[in-house]
Amino acid sequence: MDNIHQIFKASPTEGDVLATVIQVNGSAYRKEGTTMLIKQSGSTIGVLSGGCLEEDIKYRAETLIDGQSKSFLYNLKSEDDLGWGQGSGCNGEIRVLLEKIDASYQAHLEKVNEQLLQGRSILTVKKLSEDYEVIGYTVIVDDNNYWTKALNIDANMELKEMKSGIHYSKELSIYRYFQWFHPKPRLFILGAGEDGVPLCDFAYKTGFHVTVADWREALCSKERFPQADRLLIGFPHEVLPKALHPQDHIVIMTHHFERDKEILQYVLNRPFKYIGIIGSNRRTMRLLEGESVPSNVYTPVGLSIGAEGPEEIAISVMAQLIAVKQKVVTENGKQANCRTLVYNK
Template sequence: MKELEDIVKAFDIAQQHGKQTALATVVQVEGSSYRRAGARMLVTEDGELTGAISGGCLEGDALRKARLAMAQQQPMLVTYDTTDDDDAKLGVGLGCNGIIHILIEPIFADDEHQPINLFKKILSKRQNAVVVTLFSLTNRKAAQPGTCLFLRGDEFFIQYDTPELTMQLQADAEAVLKASRSATHTYTTPNGNELTAFVELLKPAVSLLIFGAGNDAIPLAQMAAVLGWHVTIIDGRANYAVAGRFPSAPKMLLAKPQEALSQLSIDENTVVVLMTHNYNYDLAMLRQLLPLQLTYVGSLGPKKKLERMLDELQQEGMTITPNQLQSIYGPTGLDIGAQTPEEISLSILSEIQAVLQQREGKSLRNKTTVIHVHEMDALPVNHENL
């Protein structure tokens, strides 16, 4: 989500200076690549790049293609085949082993439903949304529809004039929103053309609630901000909960434990770290957080501290279910030998990322399967004769 936020900001700046822009989106990948489907980059007419579609090897050529798309005022599909050992002919050293399809769309500022405006709608609310990007792999010279559908809750917009395909696109978008997983589909239109749709689920940024405004929370907030997570600092001490101590945290809350949650917005993308170094404060927060069944609640400190808090809650008569225990991580963080506040912050954020992505946090060199396993890597689903 950070990439979308950066792209929106860059687009607004480009508009202020009267610059033309184009959006490059990785819409499909076959095999290995540095970025996966959904990676985006905004290009201005004078060569400013925001976001990334590769590790840096495709950006130069994509810039040239984007300028052409802006000049022609038409979307275009560009394919890079990195499976060829002689990739020098592309003018880039790719170092990957896959085929990357990138759709480049010129952005028309006066179009209410152009992609950047859709991104602004998505960023305006902390809700899952679906965006559909439609393109033709079989006929790259044909008109490329591009970003044509937005779906979030009861909000729906589609910009495509084939009724049969419109109905199927909407149904597939609703299925992705329900399953909470992106997908790729192919369609055969009534006139025999084949189109591919990248039906992309976009989730809100991770919301990290840090209970504790001590010095060790400062690097945690800074590193989380680099990841694009939305950070809130909560503490009951007025001399600690000071905005100037946490410039990377846009939200600061001075509150006692019993007052905190009522002033916070918590959703399925919210994670928590308890690091007040105050046993009673952490205990009071854990008492309130356990019933919420969040994906991740980290408890800083020794395991005995967490065990003591859980025992105390049970002695109070609180029933703690196995599912609730699964969401509590104490001591918080991965075992990477962390000692300094910065290293501990890295350890904590790495564990949260692994939990959110349902990974074990092991060394990649020990994997015997591919690193990225995405639903889009499977063979597309075909909808014939729409």
């Protein structure tokens, strides 16, 4: 889950400290771009490790003055209690950048959040000193509009292919930290039955923007789905054309054969990231009426873990959704090793 959306919801203000993992060597609990906010009160939003670094990071954050940044390297390789890994033996090193928020940086963060709420991805490029402190930055919106030009950016650079992390420019002889911020992935739960309730809750907690849609007003209510970002009441042909975007994730779970068929007629052969269909393969084949199953359709929905009941099924669906979002499930449905791909560098 990307902590940045939780952080923006907490409204970072002057005097707070933003902590960011900017470099990982070996394996670590979180990857580059992971953020944590340390409020002036001492409370925190987000985590950077399994709990072994947060207290030290909070202590170091107290030493910063407004507008100041510092970075610290933590060695997590030790298997005894003398290292920062507290005996975890994570076999990696992480560099954490601390930035104390002043009025200028607060305004910068608010602009980033505005763009994310509009569904745009943001790239921040920070020039770093030899001590990995911030000495300048550029902010780029997806369409290559620049907010500031404090840094020289090579026009030929494939920005969308740049991964979050530290990159050295031989031409400019400088280190720069690239970080992508992306809008929340969107999940549409089509069907407001009992099995949709835990799915909505888990999806919200793992960072999805969740919409629940159903034609039955008594089921599609805020009382049943308090964590839903949006509720849509109406038949599929009424709500789907206005609501769905190409990059959305969809789970079809109305338990109504004709409604599921109507939904599939609209979503099939469209470039949605994920289309999950609850029910057996035989039922799905009947819904498809002999058509082949597209690569973005997952049926039966969820990873095969022997799940039973609404909560377990929701967990299996979320595991599959996260794997698809993190690109560790191939087009033919084979599951890759998530931990290796996500954590090891």
